[in-house]
Amino acid sequence: MTRGKRTQARELEVRLLRDGVIESTHRVQAAVCDNRGRVLSVAGNSDTATFIRSALKPFQALAVTTTGTLDRYELTDRDLAIICSSHQGTIEQARQAFNVLWRSHVDSSKLQCPIPEGKTSPLQYNCSGKHAGMLAVCQQRHWPLETYLRRKHPVQQLILTKVAEMLGMPAEEFISARDDCGAPTYFMQLGQMASLYAQLASGDNLDMERIVRAMTHHPAMVAGEGKFDTELMRLSEGEVVSKSGAEGVQCIGRVGEGMGLAIKVTDGAKRAKYAVAIHLLKQLGWISPAIAETLSETYMTLSDFKRLEVVGELSML
Numbered sequence: 001m002t003r004g005k006r007t008q009a010r011e012l013e014v015r016l017l018r019d020g021v022i023e024s025t026h027r028v029q030a031a032v033c034d035n036r037g038r039v040l041s042v043a044g045n046s047d048t049a050t051f052i053r054s055a056l057k058p059f060q061a062l063a064v065t066t067t068g069t070l071d072r073y074e075l076t077d078r079d080l081a082i083i084c085s086s087h088q089g090t091i092e093q094a095r096q097a098f099n100v101l102w103r104s105h106v107d108s109s110k111l112q113c114p115i116p117e118g119k120t121s122p123l124q125y126n127c128s129g130k131h132a133g134m135l136a137v138c139q140q141r142h143w144p145l146e147t148y149l150r151r152k153h154p155v156q157q158l159i160l161t162k163v164a165e166m167l168g169m170p171a172e173e174f175i176s177a178r179d180d181c182g183a184p185t186y187f188m189q190l191g192q193m194a195s196l197y198a199q200l201a202s203g204d205n206l207d208m209e210r211i212v213r214a215m216t217h218h219p220a221m222v223a224g225e226g227k228f229d230t231e232l233m234r235l236s237e238g239e240v241v242s243k244s245g246a247e248g249v250q251c252i253g254r255v256g257e258g259m260g261l262a263i264k265v266t267d268g269a270k271r272a273k274y275a276v277a278i279h280l281l282k283q284l285g286w287i288s289p290a291i292a293e294t295l296s297e298t299y300m301t302l303s304d305f306k307r308l309e310v311v312g313e314l315s316m317l
Contacts, residue, residue: 009315011044012279014265014272019305026272028248028265030280032314033194035202035258037168041314043280046191050264051177053185053245054086055193057130058200058211060183062162063155064133065207069140073103080214081221082129086244088224089116089124096221097128104136110145111135113181127181129221134183149182156184166199167192180246190262193251197260201241201253212241212255228274228299232281235291240281248273254286261286271308274299279310 016024029044039046061083064070070080079100087093101108111122113131122128134148134155143154150156157171163186164171175187200208215222216238223229229242232252241253248265250273261280265272278299282292300308 008045008047009042010312012276012310012312014269014275015309015311016271016302017307017309026265026267026269028263028272028276029190030261030263030276030314031190031194032259032261032284033191033198035195035198035204035260037191037195037198039191039194039317040259041316042191043312043314044190046194047189048264049187049189050247050249051179051185051187051245052193052251053179053247053249054127055243055245055249055251055262056163056185057084057086057127058208058215058241058243059163059166059196060130060159061133061211062207063137063158065210066162067137067140067158069104069133069137070210072140073100073105073136075100075103075136077210077214078218078221079103080211081218083133084211084215084243085129085222086126086229087129087221088227089119089126090224093221093224094121094123094128097123097132100129100132100136104132104139106132106135106139106145112149113183125181127179127183130183131181149184151176151184160184160186163196166196190264193249193262194260197241197251197253197262198258199260201255201260202258203256204258212253215241215243216255226298228277228295231298232277232287232295235294236287240286242277244270244273250274250277252277252281252286254284259284271299271302275308275310280314283313 012028014026031046082096179185219233247268250263
């Protein structure tokens with residue numbers, strides 16, 4: 001990843017105001033990169049590292065788009081969108097995940113993601129689409145289904161190889177850990193996350209272009225009604241691709257322009273990352289003031305007497 005002379009700047013601060021008085025604060029770091037890995041602007045430190053969590057899902061989906069699995073099982077863009085999703089477990093979303101398995105001739109009992117509390121099936125777990133996609137690849141390649149979550153399994157090694165190639169670093173240098181669903185996730189710098197999303201959104205790769213098209217054309221599959229990723233992609237009409245990750249991670253790509261934004265809230269607060277995303281997208285000109293205002297009404301105005309305020313800007317390098 002190419003860096004300018006300075007990759008550290010003042011962090012952003014998100015304030016919770018109760019009747020205009022500061023009650024709580026969150027510290028946030030962010031980085032913007034282009035599709036060549038160059039850091040263009042930063043708040044905090046672009047070298048800050050954390051687990052990418054579910055923001056990795058569009059790149060895990062590359063295992064599906066690069067192996068012929070989509071064509072082999074006649075999977076649609078809606079199927080691909082659910083493979084990239086952190087969904088809410090609605091009937092429609094669970095059925096879409098099931099459709100991936102059904103078309104690839106895999107029994108749903110092979111899913112190894114948890115059953116959500118109060119639910120009856122792993123299909124209702126937010127990562128079931130991702131798991132269904134991995135199983136479809138295993139079926140297409142005649143790889144073992146029972147061990148698909150192991151780090152050394154061919155499907156996980158394929159995913160890691162794709163990510164490593166995009167970042168131009170050896171696969172063995174990545175630090176991995178198990179995500180809450182049991183699949184591997186990776187520890188990487190904010191600048192690397194932003195670079196991944198810049199490449200995803202650049203339009204230079206047909207496999208990634210199809211992933212972006214699936215996510216932006218079917219945003220309700222990616223998260224759900226009223227959820228940030230869904231509403232942002234719906235309101236922007238495909239101009240940005242967005243994927244949340246747990247513990248305060250948010251990644252966004254500017255479609256067709258090869259630019260990516262990665263956000264990390266130090267204390268992991270979900271409310272803070274959405275506030276910062278809206279603030280920075282408006283600063284960058286990736287969304288209009290009208291869209292920013294609409295999103296702010298939902299994600300920054302918490303009640304009649306509580307609202308979020310973001311202090312600070314990206315520093316250009």
